[in-house]
Amino acid sequence: MNFQLTEEQQMLRKMVRDYAENEVAPTAAERDEEERFDREIFDKMAELGLTGIPWPEEYGGIGSDFVSYAIAVEELSRVCASTGVTLSAHISLASWPIYTYGNEDQKKTFLQRLATGEALGAYALSEPGAGSDVASMRTTAKKDGDDYILNGNKVWITNGGVADIYVVFAKTDVDAKHKGISAFIVEKGTDGFSFGKKEQKLGIRSSPTTELIFENCRVPKENLLGEEGEGFKIAMTTLDGGRNGIAAQAVGIAQGALDAATDYAKEREQFGKPIANNQGISFKLADMATQVEASRLLTYQAAYNESEGIPYQKESAMAKLYAGDTAMKVSVEAVQVFGGYGYTKDYPVERFMRDAKITQIYEGTQEIQRLVIGRMVTK
Amino acid sequence: MGLHGSATVSLTFDNCRIPESQLLGQEGEGYKIALSNLNIGRIGIGAQALGIAEAALDASTGYAKEREQFGKPIAHNQGISFKLADMATAVEGSKLLIYNAASMHEGGVDCAKEASMAKKFASQTAVDVSIDAVQVYGGYGFTKDYPVERYMRDAKITQIYEGTTEIQNLVISRQLLK
Numbered sequence: 101m102n103f104q105l106t107e108e109q110q111m112l113r114k115m116v117r118d119y120a121e122n123e124v125a126p127t128a129a130e131r132d133e134e135e136r137f138d139r140e141i142f143d144k145m146a147e148l149g150l151t152g153i154p155w156p157e158e159y160g161g162i163g164s165d166f167v168s169y170a171i172a173v174e175e176l177s178r179v180c181a182s183t184g185v186t187l188s189a190h191i192s193l194a195s196w197p198i199y200t201y202g203n204e205d206q207k208k209t210f211l212q213r214l215a216t217g218e219a220l221g222a223y224a225l226s227e228p229g230a231g232s233d234v235a236s237m238r239t240t241a242k243k244d245g246d247d248y249i250l251n252g253n254k255v256w257i258t259n260g261g262v263a264d265i266y267v268v269f270a271k272t273d274v275d276a277k278h279k280g281i282s283a284f285i286v287e288k289g290t291d292g293f294s295f296g297k298k299e300q301k302l303g304i305r306s307s308p309t310t311e312l313i314f315e316n317c318r319v320p321k322e323n324l325l326g327e328e329g330e331g332f333k334i335a336m337t338t339l340d341g342g343r344n345g346i347a348a349q350a351v352g353i354a355q356g357a358l359d360a361a362t363d364y365a366k367e368r369e370q371f372g373k374p375i376a377n378n379q380g381i382s383f384k385l386a387d388m389a390t391q392v393e394a395s396r397l398l399t400y401q402a403a404y405n406e407s408e409g410i411p412y413q414k415e416s417a418m419a420k421l422y423a424g425d426t427a428m429k430v431s432v433e434a435v436q437v438f439g440g441y442g443y444t445k446d447y448p449v450e451r452f453m454r455d456a457k458i459t460q461i462y463e464g465t466q467e468i469q470r471l472v473i474g475r476m477v478t479k
Numbered sequence: 480m481g482l483h484g485s486a487t488v489s490l491t492f493d494n495c496r497i498p499e500s501q502l503l504g505q506e507g508e509g510y511k512i513a514l515s516n517l518n519i520g521r522i523g524i525g526a527q528a529l530g531i532a533e534a535a536l537d538a539s540t541g542y543a544k545e546r547e548q549f550g551k552p553i554a555h556n557q558g559i560s561f562k563l564a565d566m567a568t569a570v571e572g573s574k575l576l577i578y579n580a581a582s583m584h585e586g587g588v589d590c591a592k593e594a595s596m597a598k599k600f601a602s603q604t605a606v607d608v609s610i611d612a613v614q615v616y617g618g619y620g621f622t623k624d625y626p627v628e629r630y631m632r633d634a635k636i637t638q639i640y641e642g643t644t645e646i647q648n649l650v651i652s653r654q655l656l657k
Contacts, residue, residue, distance in 0.1 A: 231617055233548040256618045302613070302621050302628035380645045433605060433637055435480075439643055443480050443636050450480035450635075457631065458621055459611055465617055467558045 114217040116175040125179035131306035146217020160215035165407040170348040177352025181455035182307035188345030189258040192222020197338045201326040222263035224254035235278040241270035260310025261295045272328045281331030285323040292317030303454035340413045340420040342463045343420035347399040350423035350459040354392045357434035357452040388430045395423035414476040424459040431456040481632035521598040525577040528605035528637040532570045535612035535630040567606045573601035592654040597646040602630045602637035609634040
């Protein structure tokens with residue numbers, strides 16, 4: 101592994117940081133308070149080429165790599181974790197499986213629109229009774245002539261309602277467990293496809309999380325992604341990469357919280373000196389900075405492996421586990437450094453703390469990461 | 480972030496006239512008065528933190544027994560049940576530290592160190608246990624449909640007000656080193 105970012109990666113970081121600080125940060129608190137998704141932010145990311153970072157130019161991407169993708173999600177999340185996850189779900193969860201398992205027609209029809217940012221993507225796996233236990237899903241897809249007919253409900257859908265293209269998992273064989281699952285590409289506006297409850301959440305409040313409802317929703321067989329019965333494999337391998345995105349989001353949140361806490365500790369005076377001059381504060385900042393650095397290296401390592409075609413399942417699980425825990429710890433400590441001010445909405449650290457918690461839950465809870473890592477280190 | 484049902488405001492005094500009869504104690508005695516009832520205050524906030532942690536623990540325990548994944552309640556996984564064991568142990572430790580400080584205070588014994596320890600430990604426990612409670616609930620815990628996200632938001636203030644954890648560390652270490 102090369103520890104030096106390429107010139108292209110460094111330029112991308114600068115570009116995304118400028119964009120994030122100038123155009124995403126100013127409205128982050130307001131969008132959080134109002135639980136408001138802003139499509140214009142996504143459209144601007146499309147203009148900058150961020151919506152198709154890792155995909156070849158022939159499919160509308162910019163032909164870059166997964167480390168660049170991680171850097172983009174990190175820099176966005178450093179000011180607004182909702183914007184970070186919008187991009188992460190779009191690239192890792194919706195575009196990745198189509199790029200990896202889609203046929204040429206599907207790539208031209210769907211990936212192209214996702215990569216250019218003409219369309220926003222989402223991924224629909226979880227159900228009320230099927231969270232970590234994916235194989236117990238109840239949504240069905242019944243073959244009918246040249247179509248499949250989908251019935252069932254999906255929950256926790258990031259970009260739900262606002263996305264245009266959904267990768268949806270359903271059982272084509274209800275008697276089989278994980279081998280009965282297949283993946284479909286479903287477009288917004290398809291008859292029988294509607295949106296249910298939008299969740300009211302602790303954090304990432306300007307990223308909509310919505311229920312999807314399929315009632316006799318007819319999907320052409322051309323929209324079957326991969327083969328029948330291949331859905332479980334598609335879902336799991338998609339999540340392996342998705343974890344890099346969430347790890348990057350967690351690194352961004354933690355870095356944002358650390359930056360805010362460091363600046364404040366140097367400015368805030370008590371007992372006639374900046375609070376940073378107390379070891380009780382400066383040692384805390386040292387621990388925070390060390391954890392953020394380790395999280396970032398774990399994340400870039402997993403992303404680098406993916407770009408180079410090296411196995412990354414264990415690495416991405418470790419990155420997500422450690423970075424998620426770091427985001428939680430560092431954001432709680434950042435509020436502590438700010439004291440009472442940190443508990444108010446006048447400063448961003450309380451938002452970082454509320455946003456951080458989800459990184460320990462979605463795209464596989466920390467418990468699932470430990471299952472994955474535990475299996476790999478004991479096999 | 481939390482305690483939304485409790486008003487926190489700034490007060491402004493602009494030539495506000497107060498009768499002499501309302502001077503509490505003597506002039507110049509304010510600092511002593513401000514710091515004199517801190518022990519009770521810390522025991523009180525410790526008890527608040529304890530309540531938050533107990534509620535979060537109760538909610539998680541109930542949910543872990545009900546929620547089934549992979550054909551069994553999630554509480555049947557050691558990954559969850561050991562987490563609950565850690566949470567319950569920290570809650571019990573908090574309770575004993577608080578009751579010990581309260582009992583010393585009741586008996587007229589100086590409990591500055593013990594009150595600070597109780598507040599520091601109980602508030603850390605409230606933060607840790609409420610974050611773990613959201614974890615046990617998974618995605619559901621992140622929504623306003625269950626109380627655990629509120630416990631998490633409420634818990635953080637207990638490490639900040641009536642003396643931050645850093646101030647408790649000052650008090651405890653001074654007592655140790657004197």
